[in-house]
Amino acid sequence: MRHLVWFRTDLRVADNPALYEAAADDAEVEAVYVDCPGQWQEHGKSAMQRDFLSRNLQALNEQLAGLGIPLTVLTADTFSETPDLLVRWLEGRHFDALYANREIGIDERRRDKELQRRLSIPCRVYNGDCVLDHGSLTTRSGDMYKVFTPFSKTWLAKLRAGGYRLLPVPAAQAEALSSEPLSLSGERVSSDDWPAGEADAAQRLSQFCQRSLREYGERRDYPAQDGTSSLSPYLALGVLSPNQCLSAMESELGQLPFSRGEPGFVWLNELIWREFYRHLLVAFPRLSMDRAFRPETEALQWSRDDEGFRAWCEGHTGYPIVDAAMRCLNQTGWMHNRLRMIVASFLTKDLHIDWRRGERYFMSRLIDGELAANNGGWQWAAGTGADAAPYFRVFNPTTQGERFDAEGDFLRCWLPELAEVPARVIHSPHDWLDNHSPGHGYAKPIVDHGRARLHAIAMFDALKDRETV
Numbered sequence: 001m002r003h004l005v006w007f008r009t010d011l012r013v014a015d016n017p018a019l020y021e022a023a024a025d026d027a028e029v030e031a032v033y034v035d036c037p038g039q040w041q042e043h044g045k046s047a048m049q050r051d052f053l054s055r056n057l058q059a060l061n062e063q064l065a066g067l068g069i070p071l072t073v074l075t076a077d078t079f080s081e082t083p084d085l086l087v088r089w090l091e092g093r094h095f096d097a098l099y100a101n102r103e104i105g106i107d108e109r110r111r112d113k114e115l116q117r118r119l120s121i122p123c124r125v126y127n128g129d130c131v132l133d134h135g136s137l138t139t140r141s142g143d144m145y146k147v148f149t150p151f152s153k154t155w156l157a158k159l160r161a162g163g164y165r166l167l168p169v170p171a172a173q174a175e176a177l178s179s180e181p182l183s184l185s186g187e188r189v190s191s192d193d194w195p196a197g198e199a200d201a202a203q204r205l206s207q208f209c210q211r212s213l214r215e216y217g218e219r220r221d222y223p224a225q226d227g228t229s230s231l232s233p234y235l236a237l238g239v240l241s242p243n244q245c246l247s248a249m250e251s252e253l254g255q256l257p258f259s260r261g262e263p264g265f266v267w268l269n270e271l272i273w274r275e276f277y278r279h280l281l282v283a284f285p286r287l288s289m290d291r292a293f294r295p296e297t298e299a300l301q302w303s304r305d306d307e308g309f310r311a312w313c314e315g316h317t318g319y320p321i322v323d324a325a326m327r328c329l330n331q332t333g334w335m336h337n338r339l340r341m342i343v344a345s346f347l348t349k350d351l352h353i354d355w356r357r358g359e360r361y362f363m364s365r366l367i368d369g370e371l372a373a374n375n376g377g378w379q380w381a382a383g384t385g386a387d388a389a390p391y392f393r394v395f396n397p398t399t400q401g402e403r404f405d406a407e408g409d410f411l412r413c414w415l416p417e418l419a420e421v422p423a424r425v426i427h428s429p430h431d432w433l434d435n436h437s438p439g440h441g442y443a444k445p446i447v448d449h450g451r452a453r454l455h456a457i458a459m460f461d462a463l464k465d466r467e468t469v
């Protein structure tokens with residue numbers, strides 16, 4: 001038997017269901033990857049993530065070569081051209097089946113459906129991106145959960161009852177092959193701060209579990225501390241699987257933390273958030289189409305404040321925590337979760353700018369840009385998403401800064417204008433700057449938070465009035 005594995009967002013050989021199943025029963029395996037530079041642009045993904053993708057593809061190529069599995073990289077401009085390309089490429093190659101792990105965006109699903117319609121060989125698709133498969137968690141009436149807490153309870157119960165399955169790397173099928181260097185075309189920005197490949201991802205995971213997992217709950221909200229795993233770029237491209245995260249956690253703790261309060265539970269909970277957003281994306285395809293989760297919020301009257309949007313993007317809003325976070329994103333391609341929540345709340349609830357503009361900007365910059373989590377995070381912050389108490393949550397950027405970066409350590413890394421400002425006033429530095437450092441160049445606040453908050457709440461109240469008319 002000859003099997004073809006089509007790699008997509010699962011750039012790993014360990015715990016890869018499609019690869020594992022394809023290699024079962026001593027089948028001969030080859031691999032293919034289809035690069036779609038036009039689609040990358042259409043999805044607005046970042047040049048830094050493209051660089052990271054290219055380097056991880058090269059690392060995968062080396063891993064596969066070590067197993068005697070050749071990898072061919074094809075190029076189709078977009079997903080819609082991919083089925084045709086693959087069908088033509090497969091002609092005369094005599095494979096018995098195609099194996100792949102599922103991708104969940106609507107464009108990806110349409111592409112796969114079209115390919116399956118046209119293929120003359122079986123196409124076997126697996127869940128390689130979630131611990132528990134999409135669609136396997138439903139309410140009593142068989143629907144997908146619309147809020148996180150009941151989803152997470154069912155998720156934990158199901159995991160406790162059924163466990164998870166971690167798949168090994170398949171055995172080498174032949175002598176190691178020599179691998180040619182691979183490199184993707186298109187705009188790229190260096191992602192060298194993030195080492196590529198499964199080995200580095202696994203090392204980062206194990207170091208995080210040994211050093212920080214137990215204190216994650218206490219430390220995860222402080223951006224100046226190294227309290228989170230920074231594994232999101234690897235999880236986003238499938239260089240690492242969520243099962244591998246569970247396994248590392250189990251090795252460190254002796255067992256999985258199933259109950260709130262147990263060491264490590266808070267980190268497990270974040271992995272469940274990841275799964276929640278992915279399950280939502282599958283159950284509600286409109287989320288892939290720029291549509292709000294709560295349809296009634298489509299009527300919100302967002303502002304078209306281009307100047308405000310530019311100030312937000314560039315980190316010149318006059319709110320230090322927002323500005324430091326955005327400058328960090330622009331330079332590194334990564335942002336701490338607490339900061340993502342603060343800047344998303346600021347854009348939507350202080351500047352009243354449509355969450356879709358922020359979502360797109362994030363995607364264009366992030367090294368871990370990933371539709372389900374990005375869309376879920378933005379809609380959560382904007383009050384249009386799957387959330388029990390969404391719209392009156394308006395983060396105060398000043399008190400958030402004071403609480404989570406009390407000494408201003410994170411601010412000082414990114415805002416040279418504030419280098420000399422004492423910690424006690426660094427989150428409201430304007431009076432101090434005017435008195436001690438004339439010509440400092442730091443922006444005045446572009447909005448008054450108190451008034452902006454009331455306006456945001458009024459925008460949502462207006463929706464209720466529409467419903468009752």
Ligand SMILES: Cc1cc2nc3c(=O)[nH]c(=O)nc-3n(C[C@H](O)[C@H](O)[C@H](O)COP(=O)(O)OP(=O)(O)OC[C@H]3O[C@@H](n4cnc5c(N)ncnc54)[C@H](O)[C@@H]3O)c2cc1C
Nearest residue numbers: 228229230231232270274337340368369370373374377378
């Ligand atoms: C507005 C907004 C946009 C976001 N965009 C993205 C995105 O494009 N890609 C992305 O991977 N995450 C996104 N997140 C979620 C979260 O901020 C990042 O996953 C996290 O900051 C990554 O850091 P870490 O790897 O150290 O996470 P850890 O805290 O160590 O968590 C471990 C893993 O769990 C997952 N995770 C953690 N928190 C969340 C969450 N709230 N939602 C979904 N998954 C989560 C990630 O895969 C993460 O790597 C976004 C959050 C918000 C509020």
